[in-house]
Amino acid sequence: MxxxxxxxxxxxxxxxxxxxxxxxxxxxxxxxxxxxxxxxxxxxxxxxxxxxxxxxxxxxxxxxxxxxxxxxxxxxxxxxxxxxxxxxxxxxxxxxxxxxxxxxxxxxxxxxxxxxxxxxxxxxxAPNFSIGGILMMKFAAQASKYFPDLEIIEYHGDQKLDAPSGTAVKTAEMISEVREEKRQGNPNEHETIEGSRGGYYNGFRIHSVRLPGVFAQQEVIFGGFGQTLKIRHDSYExxxxxxxxxxxxxxxxxxxxxxxxxxxxxx
The missing domain is CATH 3.40.50.720 (NAD(P)-binding Rossmann-like Domain)
Incomplete structure (x- = not known):
């Protein structure tokens, strides 16, 4: 250049x-x-x-x-x-x-x-500039075509201001572009502690963990008949x-x- x-x-x-x-x-x-x-x-x-x-x-x-x-x-x-x-x-x-x-x-x-x-x-x-993080999001969107039942769990330090993270939101948006809305879980499900099932997005759930000592991780968990698939990315610095x-x-x-x-x- x-x-x-x-x-x-x-x-x-x-x-x-x-x-x-x-x-x-x-x-x-x-x-x-x-x-x-x-x-x-x-x-x-x-x-x-x-x-x-x-x-x-x-x-x-x-x-x-x-x-x-x-x-x-x-x-x-x-x-x-x-x-x-x-x-x-x-x-x-x-x-x-x-x-x-x-x-x-x-x-x-x-x-x-x-x-x-x-x-x-x-x-x-850009919610995430990590090459590995971007690949995680792309792979998750691809997998959701075959495993429409999923949940996102993201982990960050306790000083992060927003929840869910921008990466989790972007992942959810990319998944929703290729996955039709499907409300998961038992239709009679009841939270005995409010919020315990996480945030609702297009039929699936997003969970935000905030703890000292944590930097930035995210995993997308897919469930299917007799099997699960986990796609995870960890950032360390x-x-x-x-x-x-x-x-x-x-x-x-x-x-x-x-x-x-x-x-x-x-x-």
Whole structure:
């Protein structure tokens, strides 16, 4: 790739943001031009990420930074409370958003897609950037054609803000594209403790586990006559997501409109 892609990272002081900063600094085809995190303003972005100083100071005002640094891409790993406004600001200034933060509604995704098309830029919202995680979702959707009875169990640390996870929701959506709605279980089932059967989605259940010491895992369990099938993916560290983020930053330059789901970037 001959063109250097200028990248801004918001949430640069967070655990995922630091990994993104390091990934960008290690790729000669990418250039870190801005790092945004109000709580870390003034610090060198490279030093903050545990790398060598890079000469890019962390700032606190996203819009002002976008105007001054003129990035091609904004990578966002912040919080569900701020990500929609961050994405809107990026699109307003014709900066392509690559979003790893979850919490968007379908209506918001549609609105952001329209804004991207109006600005003639690409964008990506990806609940999961892990190659293995994407394959897990694809395999689960394929298996649901033959095993329509299933449940999803996802595990994350106790500080995660949303439940179910964006990955679980995306998995459920991909399954529902190929599986007709089928209400599972005993029709006379009764929960003696409310919520014990998990969240209801298109006939099956999603369970969210939140515990300290857990990073990110998900399994989809299928049941059939005389057999079960389990498809599981485990993530052990944040660096494992970076090859996917790297690919997304480069591929988003080729699109117009907002893409929902990293699986669209994988053949």
């Amino acid at each position: 001959s063109q250097i892609i200028k990248v801004a990272v918001t949430g640069a002081g967070g655990r995922m943001g630091k990994e993104v900063v390091k990934m960008v600094l290690e790729d000669d085809t990418l250039q870190l031009v801005a790092a945004i995190d109000p709580s870390k303003s003034g610090q060198d972005a490279g030093t903050l990420a545990g790398a060598a100083p890079c000469g890019v100071s962390v700032t606190g005002d996203l819009e002002l930074t976008l105007v001054e640094s003129k990035p091609d891409v904004l990578v966002d790993f912040t919080t569900p409370h701020s990500v929609v406004a961050n994405t809107q600001l990026a699109i307003k200034h014709k900066v392509r958003p690559v979003i790893g933060t979850t919490g968007f509604t379908p209506e918001q995704i549609t609105e952001l897609d329209e804004l991207c098309k109006k600005q003639e830029i690409g964008g990506l919202i 944040r660096a494992g997501y970076m090859p996917g983020v790297n690919l997304a930053v480069k591929k988003v330059m080729e699109y117009t409109g907002l893409i929902y789901g990293f699986e669209h970037f994988i053949d």
